[in-house]
Amino acid sequence: xTTSNLEVKIIKNDQAADVILVGKLDGTSDxxxxxxxxxxxxxxxxxxxxxxxxxGVQGWTRFMASIEASVNITYKRCSxxxxxxxxxxxxxxxxxxxxxxxxxxxxxxxxxDESSDFLVAQSHATxxxxxxxxxxxxxKCKEHMEFDGVEARYFLFLKSET
Amino acid sequence: xxxxxAQLGPQMPTARQPTMLVLTGDDSFSVRIENWxxxxxxxxxxxxxxxxxLNLIELGVNSIVLVDVGSGRxxxxxxxxxxxxxxxxxCYDGSHQECVRTLLDLSPNAGILGKNSALLDVALTDxxxxxxxxxxxxxxxxxxxxxxxxxxQILVQNSKDKNDLLDQVMLQAAxxxxxxxxxxxxxxxxWELVMNAIYSAPFDxxxxxxxxxxxxxxxxxxxxxxxxVEFCYADTETAFAVAVSDRFGRxxxxxxxxxxxxxxxxxxxxxxxxxxxxxxxGYHMVVQSVSMLSMTVDRNISTTIVALxxxxxxxxxxxxxxxxxxxxxx
Numbered sequence: 473x474t475t476s477n478l479e480v481k482i483i484k485n486d487q488a489a490d491v492i493l494v495g496k497l498d499g500t501s502d503x504x505x506x507x508x509x510x511x512x513x514x515x516x517x518x519x520x521x522x523x524x525x526x527x528g529v530q531g532w533t534r535f536m537a538s539i540e541a542s543v544n545i546t547y548k549r550c551s552x553x554x555x556x557x558x559x560x561x562x563x564x565x566x567x568x569x570x571x572x573x574x575x576x577x578x579x580x581x582x583x584x585d586e587s588s589d590f591l592v593a594q595s596h597a598t599x600x601x602x603x604x605x606x607x608x609x610x611x612k613c614k615e616h617m618e619f620d621g622v623e624a625r626y627f628l629f630l631k632s633e634t
Numbered sequence: 635x636x637x638x639x640a641q642l643g644p645q646m647p648t649a650r651q652p653t654m655l656v657l658t659g660d661d662s663f664s665v666r667i668e669n670w671x672x673x674x675x676x677x678x679x680x681x682x683x684x685x686x687x688l689n690l691i692e693l694g695v696n697s698i699v700l701v702d703v704g705s706g707r708x709x710x711x712x713x714x715x716x717x718x719x720x721x722x723x724x725c726y727d728g729s730h731q732e733c734v735r736t737l738l739d740l741s742p743n744a745g746i747l748g749k750n751s752a753l754l755d756v757a758l759t760d761x762x763x764x765x766x767x768x769x770x771x772x773x774x775x776x777x778x779x780x781x782x783x784x785x786x787q788i789l790v791q792n793s794k795d796k797n798d799l800l801d802q803v804m805l806q807a808a809x810x811x812x813x814x815x816x817x818x819x820x821x822x823x824x825w826e827l828v829m830n831a832i833y834s835a836p837f838d839x840x841x842x843x844x845x846x847x848x849x850x851x852x853x854x855x856x857x858x859x860x861x862x863v864e865f866c867y868a869d870t871e872t873a874f875a876v877a878v879s880d881r882f883g884r885x886x887x888x889x890x891x892x893x894x895x896x897x898x899x900x901x902x903x904x905x906x907x908x909x910x911x912x913x914x915x916g917y918h919m920v921v922q923s924v925s926m927l928s929m930t931v932d933r934n935i936s937t938t939i940v941a942l943x944x945x946x947x948x949x950x951x952x953x954x955x956x957x958x959x960x961x962x963x964x
Contacts, residue, residue, distance in 0.1 A: 476852075498825070498851070498852070499850060499851035499852040500851075500852035522818070522821075523800075523818065523821050523822060523825060524822070525822060525825050525826055525829065525916065525919075526826060526915040526916030526919055527829075527851050527916075529915055529919075530915070551815075552814055552815045552818075553815050553818045553819075553822075556815070556922075560918075560919070560922060561915075576814075578813060578814055578815075578949050580813075580947065580948050580949070580950070585947055586811070586947065587812075587813040587814060587947055587948060587949060588814070589814045620813060620948055620949040620950050621949055621950055621953065622950065622953065625731075
């Protein structure tokens, strides 16, 4: 039997399941323990994902497709890498409506010459035709940090999934 | 406008000296490539637009760079001649995404150089050097990187080896304090290239079939000695490099280009239906993550893929540099 490179931690309360994913989304990923029906809501926490490969994307989209249509799906703590995949692959959510509750956004401090990712709640981003990054100050020098990406591309996932 | 008869570097090429033809109206780019040619001892012929017919054989040209090929500024006959050469490339001034879209319009014989790439010099050296047969992953890295660069070599004999290999690469890449997903990008590319070399490359000449392409990629396999994969990585002041070499030389260029340029929405849905282990999706992920990608195929002998990632603290700076994608098929 192949050992999965993905650890799945599930907290199930009545009609809701909160899932924390840790490790790699690859060809070994096993989602069979995650409830996909008989619940009202399912949240998926991605902060612990270290790698996602092409076979992993395939497996992920199959898993997403298997979730019952009536289940409300929420993505949490999406890393920059996961955001990249969501923006790269329109089929990442298999056509399901997904609410992105929180995600990491990259920032750069010119004074410190350092980059950092900050956790952003979805409500902080302006949900207009051109979503924008929230203002952020450097935790070290307190100077204003610039968003380290192209906003129009980085926030594509917000426009398509919410 | 550049003097169309300008000849730079040595007055006449030596018999073994690479000869490169550059067709451009971009003066600043011309200066950059002139400086590279002087350092690299490449015989360079610069031509501006609207030149007449060129006899490439007489000129001894073994590589061509066409600048701004998408802008319609180049003489049609030169473009036609260039597209018949194995080493012709187009130069494009755009971001990662625009670069890949441009590749769609080119002949399968062409590669692409990002004009604003941070690793343009390395890519030009790779182009000018031509097909590097028999060198393997370490040999090609030695050609492209400074001579003092330490190269770590790992021979992959079992698919399980990829996990330790990835840990080593991630550790080194993360030590550079670049933007946050620099190391994860390198990890993804490394994983994709090594997995392809292990599961997709081995070919049984007797049965004329791929040995492991139908094996689930979660299944561990012990490779035969003829199937061992050579993996190398190196870290310089300018870039992080990984290289993977198999012993089969069966990478199909047209399929790679098709995979790279196929719209990702359809690529993802195709993978679900076709179940072809995500190969098309994989190449696209790789191209979206690199500063330079060089694929050298010595047909039925070996395939070597080199991926370079230029060092920068700023993610936007990395994304703004158009990648260089080179194919050398022999």
